[in-house]
Structure formats: structure tokens, C-alpha cells
Amino acid sequence: MSAPAAAIRPGDALRREWHRFTPQERIGRWLVWLAIVASLVWAVRTVEIIPEFLADAPQQMADLLVRMWPPDLAHYYPSVHDALIETLHIATLGTVFSFALAVPLALMAARNICRIPALNALAQLLLVASRSVNSLVWALIFVAVFGPGAAAGTFAIAFRSVGFVGKLLAEALEETAPGPVEALRATGAPWGSVMLKGVWPQVQPAFWGIALFRWDINVRESAVLGLVGAGGIGVVLDDAINFFQWDRVATVLLAILAVVIIAEILVTRIRARLI
Amino acid sequence: MSLSATQATPRGLVLRGLSKEYVPGKPVLRGIDLAIAPEGMTAIIGPSGTGKSTLIRCINRLVEPTAGEVLLHGEDIARLRGGALRAARRRIGMVFQEYNLVERLTVMENVLSGRLGYVPLWRAWLRRYPEEDIARAFELLDAVGLPEHATRRADALSGGQRQRVGIARALMQRPDLLLADEPTSSLDPKTAVEVMELLARLTGEAGVPVIVNIHNVDLARRFAQRIIGMSGGAVVFDGPPEALEPEHLRQIYGGEDWL
Numbered sequence: 001m002s003a004p005a006a007a008i009r010p011g012d013a014l015r016r017e018w019h020r021f022t023p024q025e026r027i028g029r030w031l032v033w034l035a036i037v038a039s040l041v042w043a044v045r046t047v048e049i050i051p052e053f054l055a056d057a058p059q060q061m062a063d064l065l066v067r068m069w070p071p072d073l074a075h076y077y078p079s080v081h082d083a084l085i086e087t088l089h090i091a092t093l094g095t096v097f098s099f100a101l102a103v104p105l106a107l108m109a110a111r112n113i114c115r116i117p118a119l120n121a122l123a124q125l126l127l128v129a130s131r132s133v134n135s136l137v138w139a140l141i142f143v144a145v146f147g148p149g150a151a152a153g154t155f156a157i158a159f160r161s162v163g164f165v166g167k168l169l170a171e172a173l174e175e176t177a178p179g180p181v182e183a184l185r186a187t188g189a190p191w192g193s194v195m196l197k198g199v200w201p202q203v204q205p206a207f208w209g210i211a212l213f214r215w216d217i218n219v220r221e222s223a224v225l226g227l228v229g230a231g232g233i234g235v236v237l238d239d240a241i242n243f244f245q246w247d248r249v250a251t252v253l254l255a256i257l258a259v260v261i262i263a264e265i266l267v268t269r270i271r272a273r274l275i
Numbered sequence: 276m277s278l279s280a281t282q283a284t285p286r287g288l289v290l291r292g293l294s295k296e297y298v299p300g301k302p303v304l305r306g307i308d309l310a311i312a313p314e315g316m317t318a319i320i321g322p323s324g325t326g327k328s329t330l331i332r333c334i335n336r337l338v339e340p341t342a343g344e345v346l347l348h349g350e351d352i353a354r355l356r357g358g359a360l361r362a363a364r365r366r367i368g369m370v371f372q373e374y375n376l377v378e379r380l381t382v383m384e385n386v387l388s389g390r391l392g393y394v395p396l397w398r399a400w401l402r403r404y405p406e407e408d409i410a411r412a413f414e415l416l417d418a419v420g421l422p423e424h425a426t427r428r429a430d431a432l433s434g435g436q437r438q439r440v441g442i443a444r445a446l447m448q449r450p451d452l453l454l455a456d457e458p459t460s461s462l463d464p465k466t467a468v469e470v471m472e473l474l475a476r477l478t479g480e481a482g483v484p485v486i487v488n489i490h491n492v493d494l495a496r497r498f499a500q501r502i503i504g505m506s507g508g509a510v511v512f513d514g515p516p517e518a519l520e521p522e523h524l525r526q527i528y529g530g531e532d533w534l
Contacts, residue, residue, distance in 0.1 A: 188366075
């Protein structure tokens with residue numbers, strides 16, 4: 001008995017056991033789950049659902065749908081149609097304008113391109129500031145500046161998009177391979193040429209991908225800007241809701257749905273060709 | 276055989292007291308003194324991390340030397356800034372281990388990008404390179420054996436083909452000096468020999484001196500006229516391939532079991 005006990009020490013079998021997590025890690029994971037559940041419960045209690053309203057919600061919903069049917073399709077042309085075209089103009093111009101602002105900021109934010117940490121931080125701050133304000137809030141601000149209309153909507157779209165576009169572009173820039181850039185610097189190429197021939201080809205697919213994606217989002221966002229008077233199809237929608245013309249509301253919603261679907265198909269097709 | 280730094284000719288490359296410390300107090304290069312003749316191939320051998328890449332990159336200032344002089348035809352590159360530094364870089368071609376081609380551009384554009392130091396930005400943007408540059412690029416593609424690949428994208432090429440494009444791009448500069456940083460380390464043995472043959476032949480025809488970092492001692496012996504052995508950031512051997520004995524290799528790489 002004593003001989004094998006000397007060869008195989010007690011505890012050898014235990015030492016070969018394997019656990020994915022240490023006891024501390026397990027307690028930590030359990031605490032994270034507890035925090036998630038607690039915050040969900042807290043959130044539900046804050047919302048304060050009124051039971052009477054919840055009870056007849058299906059009835060109200062059914063009533064609305066009946067009032068919407070059939071949609072007033074005669075209303076589509078010209079009023080909804082023109083507003084829809086205006087919405088597309090707002091989205092497109094806003095996207096183009098946002099890129100004009102976002103490209104310099106992205107170059108400034110990318111740490112491999114701009115080597116000055118203070119400028120990196122400043123660009124990051126501006127990009128975060130742009131994103132922290134919702135496009136409806138931007139629209140309210142620009143309606144106050146430019147007065148109601150499509151100009152306010154275009155600026156609202158542009159300023160909200162800058163943060164999104166700038167952040168993604170900066171990330172794409174930081175992911176570029178340093179080798180080709182080093183090789184072009186070694187040829188004696190000036191900064192602009194290095195950017196054009198070393199960096200731009202590397203970020204080009206990301207650039208167009210971001211542009212299409214943001215345009216797609218902006219088409220949807222610009223549809224609601226009219227609610228605060230910033231032009232586009234939202235104005236028509238707001239009017240129809242205010243006058244309880246639910247059949248017209250249905251027409252507007254169908255028109256927005258159609259445009260969003262067409263935009264989605266277009267964007268998917270173009271993206272597939274880009275890469 | 277080897278010229279010492281003090282009696283250097285104004286032609287060619289002279290390094291004087293070249294030092295580099297990435298971290299203060301921990302030198303990677305310890306005062307290198309070298310004179311490279313204006314022709315022929317010089318191979319730098321030595322273990323990984325001994326400063327071979329740093330040395331080569333200090334010559335065209337992809338790495339900033341901490342101290343010392345880098346004299347190309349008598350001009351101290353280590354002191355140059357801005358446009359003057361770019362003008363000096365135009366005269367120094369470079370070939371890289373990982374080829375460093377712009378993957379999404381065509382072979383032709385990669386070769387033409389060797390002229391970016393000369394061609395104004397608007398011409399590069401509109402791809403309106405001078406006629407003579409395009410003619411030369413086609414000549415070089417013929418010379419490196421890729422005449423029919425001009426319009427293919429660089430990412431469609433094999434490793435050996437990519438390095439040939441890298442060589443063509445460097446020669447496109449019409450350089451006075453060519454630096455090659457481990458040009459064969461990512462290639463199979465046969466392709467490595469072919470690429471070295473090509474590099475030696477084309478630079479020999481053009482009369483361009485080459486400094487090549489290389490891990491493969493046999494390739495160094497076969498193609499270089501001069502071998503520099505580095506260890507611990509200093510030159511420990513400098514002489515023709517015939518003079519490189521096992522004793523020197525032991526000094527350069529340490530140990531002897533591998534010999």
C-alpha cells in the first residue's frame with residue numbers, strides 16, 4: 001500500500017481537474033447577472049404602465065387600423081409624392097454634406113494619421129458631441145436657425161451623421177495596413193500622395209459602404225423630421241394625424257415603407273458590387 | 276577591400292557613428308561606421324533583433340537615428356527635413372519583406388507609385404502619369420518577368436510575383452541606392468533564389484548599389500560581394516564572402532550546435 005502511495009501522491013487526480021472559471025470569476029459572473037436582472041426590474045417599475053390603458057390597447061389598435069383602411073391613395077399625388085421627393089433630397093444632400101465635415105474630422109481622429117494626441121481627442125469629442133444629439137433635436141435647433149423647411153432638415157441630417165460617419169471612417173483609417181504607407185513614404189512621396197495612393201485604396205470599400213449605409217439610415221430619419229417642421233414627408237404625416245385623417249396617414253406610411261424597401265434593395269446591390 | 280569611414284569617397288554611402296535608441300539607455304545600434312561602395316551588393320547578416328532592419332531604416336529615415344551621420348554622395352540625410360528629406364528618399368529605393376504593395380491597386384499602379392516623389396498630386400489622382408514613366412514601367416515589368424500582369428490587382432499575385440513588383444517599384448525611382456529588408460524571408464527557397472538573382476542582375480545592369488538584410492547565409496554568400504555580420508547592434512564581421520568562416524558565424528549568431 002505504501003509503495004504506490006509514494007509513486008502517486010494524494011491530490012494528483014485533483015490537480016488535473018479543469019474549471020473554465022476560478023471561484024472568484026464565478027462569483028463575479030453571478031454578480032453581473034444579478035445586476036442585469038435588478039436593472040431590468042427597476043426599469044419596468046419606472047415605466048409605470050397604467051393598467052386601464054393597457055387593457056384596451058388592442059381595441060384602440062384595431063380601431064385605428066379600421067380607420068386607416070382603405071388608404072386614401074388619391075391623396076398620394078401630388079402632395080405625398082412631392083414631400084417624398086423632398087425627403088430623398090434632404091437625406092442625400094445631408095449625407096453628402098456630412099461627409100464634407102466628417103472626412104477632415106476622421107483624419108484628425110485616426111491616431112495613425114494624425115500624431116498629435118490633443119487633436120485626436122478634440123476630433124473624438126466633436127464626433128461624440130454630434131452623435132449625442134438626436135437628429136430630431138438637431139432639427140429643432142436648425143428650425144430655430146433657418147426657419148421651418150428642408151434646409152433645417154438637411155443640416156439636421158448632416159450634423160447627426162457627422163459623428164456616425166466620422167467614427168466609422170476613423171476606425172477604417174486606423175485599421176489600414178502600415179506597410180504600403182511606409183513603402184510610399186520611402187519613395188519620397190509627399191503626404192497627399194501617400195494618402196491618395198497608400199491609404200485611400202485601403203479605406204475605399206469602407207468609405208462607400210459607410211456612405212450607402214448612412215444614406216439608407218438618413219432616408220428613414222428624414223421621414224420623421226417633418227414632425228418638428230424640418231420639411232419632407234413628416235410634415236404631411238403630421239398634418240394628417242392632426243386632422244385625424246387616418247386613411248391619409250396609411251398612404252404616407254405605405255409610401256415611406258416603399259421607399260425604405262427600395263433604398264434597402266439598392267444599397268444591398270451596390271455594396272455587393274463594391275467589395 | 277572594405278573602405279574605412281575616414282577615407283570614404285564622396286560617391287556611395289557612408290555611415291558615421293550611427294546610433295539608435297528606441298528606449299533611452301538601451302541602444303539598438305551602437306555607433307555603426309560603414310562605407311558602402313557605389314556598386315555591388317552588400318549583405319547584412321545577423322540574428323533577429325540585432326538591429327539590421329533598424330540600420331536599413333535609418334538610412335532612408337523611416338526610423339529616426341538617435342545620433343550619427345548618414346552621408347549619401349556626401350550629403351547628410353540624418354539632418355534633412357521636409358522637402359529635402361523627400362528629395363533624398365526619391366534617390367533611395369526600398370524592397371520589403373512583406374512586399375508592402377497597395378493590394379487593391381493594379382500591378383501597373385504599384386510600379387508607377389515609385390514615381391510619386393516626382394509626379395504632382397493631381398497627375399497621380401487623375402492617373403495621368405507622364406508617358407515616359409509608363410513606358411519605363413512596362414520595360415521594368417518585362418524585366419521582372421511580369422509583362423502580362425500589368426492590369427491585374429496586386430492581391431491576385433503570388434508572393435514571388437509580388438516581390439518582383441516590389442523590385443520594379445523600387446527601380447522605377449531610378450535610385451542611387453537600393454535597400455532590401457529581408458526580401459526573401461516570406462518566399463519558398465526556389466523563389467527566394469530567383470528573386471535574389473533578379474535583384475542582383477537588374478541592379479548590376481543599372482549600376483545601383485544594394486544593401487540587403489538577409490537571414491539566409493547561403494544566399495548572402497552566393498549573391499553579395501561583401502558581407503557585414505552584426506551582433507548586439509554592432510558590426511562584428513566585415514569582408515568578402517570567402518572570408519566568412521564558421522568562427523565568424525559563431526561570433527555573429529552565438530552557439531555552435533546549429534553549424
